[in-house]
Every structure is written in C-alpha cells, then in structure tokens.
Amino acid sequence: MTEAPHAHDPACPGCAAPDLAFSAHDHGSCATDTLARAEALLVARGVRLTPVRKRVLEILLEAHQALGAYDVLNRLAAEGFGNQPPVAYRALDFLTEHGLAHRIRRLNAFVACMHPGEVHAPVFLICRVCKTVAEAPGAAVGAALGSAAADMGFAVERATIEALGLCPACKVAA
C-alpha cells in the first residue's frame, strides 16, 4: 500500500465498504492484509502478479470503492504504465477471473474483493446516495437462487446479485 492507514472518516466513501462494510476500520491494514493474501494465492496457483496487475489491485484497494475501468486506467497512465483501455481491462479481467476483484454491473465498475480465496457467492449492496459498495455474505441468497433455478431445470454457474438502496448512514440522514 502506498496510502497510509487512517481511521474511520464519515466523509470518506470508502469507509463503509466491502467486508468491513458499514463500520469503522483501518484501511491501510485491511488493504495490506488483502494484498498479501492475494499474492500468496496467485503464487499457489502458479500465475504471476505482475506490476500492472499488482498496481491495479492496489488502486482498487486504496480507493476502497468501485472504480470504472477508465478511472483505473488514468491512474495507471499517470504512473507510467500504458494509457490505452486494454491495459486496464486486461488487468481487471485477470483479477476478476482469479477472484481478487469483482465487477459491479450496475455501476460498470470494479471493486477489490476483501476476502480472496474464500469461496463466496458475492452479493453487493450499493448505496444510491453515497455510492458505497459493500460485499455481503451471499450463501443464503445463492442457495435460494439455485433452488428457484433448479425448479425450472436450470443449472446456475455464476450469479450477479446487486442490491440498490440505502446504507445505514444515509438511511439515518434521510
């Protein structure tokens, strides 16, 4: 991580994000932890966390919120990496395939996964006011979906489950 750890700041949109969700926490440590876990995981799989890929993962972790591919690209370009879309998309695709990042289709954006390696059917909660994206445990939802699909003879392989609504903070404010 290049960003120093910092305490919870209600003005920071990232402060209600994945895994630690809508509660105070230390960005720096959760990000470094995640990055370390990610590296170990990829080594175990025999694939490489190259500079671009690593930097993209760091960018997502630092932002601690959903970023568009072009947001990521701009930051990469500013640091001397290639400045064409495929540079960002390739790294994001790689991270997504390996479960280190998730795509939020509703936002055309990507977030770092906060618990890489663990099996999880991700469920995303998107606050329509502050745009914060939280990753909720999705086992029960996934099971319900699998069951509804099975009733129709359909076999689920992947699922996109995204809820739009109000996070606790914005609910209070409203």
Place this chain on the structure above:
Amino acid sequence: MTEAPHAHDPACPGCAAPDLAFSAHDHGSCATDTLARAEALLVARGVRLTPVRKRVLEILLEAHQALGAYDVLNRLAAEGFGNQPPVAYRALDFLTEHGLAHRIRRLNAFVACMHPGEVHAPVFLICRVCKTVAEAPGAAVGAALGSAAADMGFAVERATIEALGLCPACKVAA
C-alpha cells in the same frame, strides 16, 4: 402482435423464454395477452402507451428474447420512427419504469416482462449457450437478499439478480 402464433420450435431461441420459460407454448397468444394487460395497466395509471412505446413493447414481445437498445432502434428506424438512440432508450426506460420490460445488465439488453402488474422481484436465468433469458419467481431470493442486507443495516430498494448457466435443453445437449 404482427407475428402469427406458432407452436414450439426447438430451434427458436424464444421458445424457452420468460414466464413460460423452458417449455413449449404459443408465442402469439402469450404476447397478445401480455400486450393487452399492459395497455389496461397504463390506462389505469393515467399514462400513455404511445405508438413508439407500444411498438417497442411489441418488438420485445415478438423477439421473445433479450434485445439490445440498438437492435430495437434499428427496427424502429426501419418502420419510420426516429433513428437516434434516445428514441429507443426513452421508450425502453418508460417500459422498464412501469414494469413492462426488464433490463438484463449482464447482456446490456432488455426483455418484455411476461406478467406486468404483478408484484415480482424478477430473477433472470440466462443460458450461456443459447442466450435464452427466462424470468424465474424471485420472492424467496428477494427475501434472502433483504435479510442478508438487513443484517448489515442496509435497506434494499431494487435488486438485480441474474444467473448465468445452462438451460434444460442445453444441459441435455452437453
């Protein structure tokens, strides 16, 4: 409907689509029924099913599968309606807002809703082989999602639930 009713044809991708899902049925009648229900519903709400809107709904019903906005636009343009994107997007947005159509985010596409007026948290099953989109009953999935979200203090307002996998026919073929 401008398309004549026809019996189930395994070669027709629409023949495994919303509501009647993955089983044989009569396209013409399910489409005309749906259109009639839609009209009644809008009259009751005091909004207008104008020519463009009606035609877009018909196009979706005829296609009986997910169509991109530009697919819809091309058909409209061929029939003398405007040929700029807003023409299609406005009609599609209107239909979506009134529950007459749904947006499939994974496909950047739209499908006609087969049971307008009924409250339903739509769940979509997308076959990765034949691209067919089916709408499954989503009450249980929605409830699970609402509950998982509530545990984190998040209030769900809308949800996107889309599963990618294999439909019965393609499962057998594989």
Place this chain on the structure above:
DNA sequence: TACACTATGTAATATCATAACATGTCAAGG
C-alpha cells in the same frame, strides 16, 4: 386561441469495451 405539459426528433458527445497486431520479457531446453 393560448397555454402548459408531455412526447418525439435530432445532433452531438460521453462512456464503456474489444479486436488485432507489434513489441517486450522471461524461463526452460538445446
């Protein structure tokens, strides 16, 4: 008719994503 309201048409542009190909990097086998 005049007015307000809604809907449609059109131009221009923004945003998101991929195909195709050239170049560079690196480690394993000769």
Place this chain on the structure above:
DNA sequence: CCTTGACATGTTATGATATTACATAGTGTA
C-alpha cells in the same frame, strides 16, 4: 549462451452502449 515458446504489455483503431441538450410537434384544458 542463445534460441524458442509462452505469456504479458503497449498501441492503434474501432465498436458498442448510453446520455445531454435543444428543437419540434402533439395533446388536453382554460
């Protein structure tokens, strides 16, 4: 050590999806 093959990155170009802004036209009502 050097070749070779696999993988990764850089770059050009283009395609696909979506929106903003403004002009025009229809609709119902006072």
